[in-house]
Amino acid sequence: MKLVSLATILFLLAALGACGEATPPGGKRASQAATRGPDPSEIVAALPPDAQPYGLDVYTAKCVSCHGALGQGVDANPALGELKRAAMFQRLLDYRAGKPQGERVAVMAQAVAGMSDAELAAASIYAGE
Numbered sequence: 001m002k003l004v005s006l007a008t009i010l011f012l013l014a015a016l017g018a019c020g021e022a023t024p025p026g027g028k029r030a031s032q033a034a035t036r037g038p039d040p041s042e043i044v045a046a047l048p049p050d051a052q053p054y055g056l057d058v059y060t061a062k063c064v065s066c067h068g069a070l071g072q073g074v075d076a077n078p079a080l081g082e083l084k085r086a087a088m089f090q091r092l093l094d095y096r097a098g099k100p101q102g103e104r105v106a107v108m109a110q111a112v113a114g115m116s117d118a119e120l121a122a123a124s125i126y127a128g129e
């Protein structure tokens with residue numbers, strides 16, 4: 001009887017230990033997200049609420065002049081609207097990293113230069129589907 005309760009306690013302690021490991025600190029979640037491809041909502045949600053950029057503000061300040069209020073495109077700049085949020089976020093990260101894309105990649109690379117991951121994520125949440 002005593003032996004059984006000792007075993008039960010050990011089991012419970014082991015289970016508690018496993019629970020502790022299963023609750024990852026913030027950094028671990030971010031690395032898991034990286035293997036799945038970045039989710040723009042997670043990038044924004046990882047920040048304290050008052051530090052979270054608001055997608056409409058970012059879009060208005062940094063994107064609307066070329067892509068229009070409805071993402072319809074302005075002059076020679078292309079329309080948006082086909083990309084899912086995560087795909088748009090990845091695309092913006094690629095532009096910022098200078099990866100070759102369309103013919104006018106340099107225009108976009110300059111447009112997103114100096115923007116943070118969270119700003120690009122917020123713009124993608126607003127402008128992506």
Ligand code: HEC
Pocket residue numbers: 058059062063064065066067076077078079080081082083088091092101102103104105107108111112123124127
């Ligand atoms: C100075 C004008 C300009 C600004 C500002 C600008 N863009 Fe662009 N954008 C372009 C041009 C030009 C292209 C086409 C680039 C290419 O040839 O790859 C483009 C392409 C894109 C694409 C790929 C479109 C597709 O479906 O193929 C996305 C997404 C995009 N822009 C989002 C944004 C967002 C979000 C912002 C604001 C953070 C922004 N752009 C700011 C001019 C601009």
